[in-house]
Amino acid sequence: MHDEQIEILDFLRRYPPFAELPEETLQQVARSVDVRYFKAGTRIVEFGEAALAWHVVRSGAVEIFRRNGSLYNRLTEGGYFGEFGLLHRKRVRFPATALEDTLLYLIPEPVFTELFENNEHFADAVEIEDRTRLRQVMSRREDANQLMSATVSVLIGRAPVMLGRRATAIDAARRMSEEGVSSLLIVDEPLAGLAPPRMAGVITDRDIRIRLVAEGLGYDTPVSEIMSCDPVAVEHNQLVFEAMLQMLRHNVHHLPVLKHQRPIGVIALSDLLRYESRNSLFVVSSIFRQRSVDELAALTGDVRACFSRMVTEDASSRMIGSAMAVIGRSFKQRLLELAEETLGPPPLLYCFLALGSMARQEQLIVTDQDNALILDNRFEPARHDDYFQALAHFVCDGLARCGYSTCTGEVMATNLKWRQPLQQWQRYFSEWIEQPTPQSLLDSAIFFDLDGVWGETKWVDELQALISRKARGNTRFLACMARNALLRTPPLGFFKDFVVESDGRHSGAINLKRRGTAPLSDLIRVHALAIGSSSRNSFERLRDIIDAEILPRGRGQDLHDALEFVSTVRIRNQAADLAAGIDPDNSIEPESLSDFERKSLRDAFLILSNSQKYLKYRYQPGRSV
Structure with a gap:
């Protein structure tokens, strides 16, 4: 070995994870090392470039950064970096900069990979302990995905355009034209010297077209008569993907942004398109435009394409599970609309339930349907069940045609046991909790993940409160x-x-x-x-x-x-x-x-x-x- 290689060998012997390697292996590593010098302040590796070597700090100091520019780690003599990129797609995941004049030993990728795959101690030392290792893996994924870290506030491009609720429709139209916006926040007009105005509603181009012009109302109609009251809104510190899910869930294109219950801006669909693939939003929109079960079933390919694209774009499992659950929820909602059009208005109030992974917002492309019906306490089987049985079959059969296979355990609204009035559901949960047996809970565990999809969803909140209590x-x-x-x-x-x-x-x-x-x-x-x-x-x-x-x-x-x-x-x-x-x-x-x-x-x-x-x-x- 050359003198320089002997010096490298002596250095490696002093530091983990090299200290435990066999002497022959250490010598092979030392012979492969490429020595590089970096002046203070110079970039060593950039995010996304090809990962060609594993870096060991011989002298000096190196700072490692996350993709968003925040400091991830600071390394000195004996420290190492670059293993994540070598182990994952052979691309640099964390950019690095020399904090001071630095000498690095670069171990080529083939040598590092051979050490990692053939020496368990080396691999474990590089990856650290199980839980820390997995934390680093997931931290890297989170840092790489802006939807998981960006908050709604970054999407706000301007202060909200607001109008008092006593203004007229023509006032709203003129203000929207002047400001170049497609929506206005309607606010309660505050008394002089008091707190900022509170949001009363929102009015959009579509509201003026449908609720004013199409209805033949006068231009002097107060905006309070054509606005959407209590609009869906998001807090400024919520994540971008949570705002996306609100739009998906409620099929709206504008979301007021609140801070301490006061409006500070409005985000539109176009703002979200910078952060998320359009497809999940458009699939939901398409679902509500379909006029028959046949047309809904034809969207199965679009749903699969949406799922595949989100995976390709490296979306997190939480984002994918939530988006797919909203799509599944939308199928149920549209099928219920079509069912009521076919069967006529329901004889009683009801709530259609989603259970299991859909209720948890953890649904994937391979899933079956778990659902149930809560009926008004005035429910009488002889008078009312024919309707609700038909409704349940319409929805469950429709879901099966749309790719949601029927539940083998018959946890569906088509099963009379799971098509009951609210008071019976309250008895179900009370018995499961107060008189539990392993078998009864094995059969009913899925019902502890429940969500209201359609109708009197407040009943689900009542059941949830009972369960919690x-x-x-x-x-x-x-x-x-x-x-x-x-x-x-x-x-x-x-x-x-x-x-x-x-x-x-x-x-x-x-x-x-x-x-x-x-x-x-x-x-x-x-x-x-x-x-x-x-x-x-x-x-x-x-x-x-x-x-x-x-x-x-x-x-x-x-x-x-x-x-x-x-x-x-x-x-x-x-x-x-x-x-x-x-x-x-x-x-x-x-x-x-x-x-x-x-x-x-x-x-x-x-x-x-x-x-x-x-x-x-x-x-x-x-x-x-």
Whole structure:
């Protein structure tokens, strides 16, 4: 070896993860090193460029940045960086700059990859411990996706254009023309010297066209008579993707932005198009334009294309799950509209329920339908059930034609047991919680994820309040729920390797829903019920659980990362099936994953396994919670 290579070898011996490598391997590494010098303030690598080498700091100091420009890490002698880019698409993920004059050892990508794949100790040291490793993986994904970090406030381009509610329609039209806007916020006119005005409603070009001109009203009509009262709005600190979901859910194109209940701006559909693919918004809009079940069924290809495009654009599992749930919800709403047009007005008030993944806003492209009906307490089967049975069959049959397969367990509104008046639903939940058995809760667990899709959705809020009140602190009920949540375990063997299916169509594969996302959602639900959380989405429930401080420090974030990663692998697998022209499913062969993905998936399953052990400990029968 040359003198310079001997010096490199001596240096590497002093620092992990090289210290534990065999001498022969160390010498091979030392021979491959390329030495580079960088002056203070110069950029070492840029985001997105080809990742060609792993960098080790010989002397000096280096700053590592996130994609958004914020400082991620600061390294000195013995520190290393660049492994994320080498392990993921061979592109630089974190730009780096020399903080002071710096000497770097560059280990070529092939040498690094060989070390990583053939030396377990080296790989573990580079990736750090399981939970930290997965946190870094998910942190990188979050940083790379502006929808997960950008707040609505960044979309506000100007102060809101406002008009008092006593103004006339012609005043509104002139003001909109003068300001070059398509909407106005209508506000209560404040008394002199008092607080800023409160929003009373919103008026758009469409309102003037449909509610004024088409109705033949005079131009002096007060705007209060043609505005939309109590419009859907977002807070300034909500995420951009949450604003997108509000537009999807309510099929609106303008959202007032509030700060401390005061309007500070309006964002339009065009603003959101800078942050998210248009497709999910347009699919929902298309759903509500269809005039028949046949036309709705024809949109199945658009839904799949929307899903695939979101995956291609590296959207998070939460964003994809939420968007797909809103699309599914929109199908239900339009089918209910068509059902009422066909069958006539309902004889009683009702609420159509979404259950399971749709209620949690975690729906993917492979899903079945879980739904139910809450009926007015005046419901009399002999007088009213023919109508609601027909309505249930119209909707459930329509959903099946639109790609949402029927539930094999018959948890659908077509089942008379799940088509009951409100008071019976209250009895159902009271019995499940106050007189629980493992079997009764196994059969009914899906009903603890519920959301109102159509009709008297306030009834769902009443049921949710009843659940929160009765479940919180009920040790017997929580112990039964915890026992059921432990029935599905992660696919890990004694030596932490994967356990795959041994027979059947998916022999040699792992079902990522049954052995991954489902048990994660199950145990998160138990913790959420224990603290009385009213949230439906698993990520939102985790936020409540973390705030309640019922888990050991850091475990809530671990669960978040595990759920996100397993969901992401499941989503990408389904998208790959679609691209290959085969029916997507929830199974994946471990051999199809990269070494990096297998290690991260194993980490997520270890987090699930440890979390299940803690669940069993915390909710033992008779133990106070």
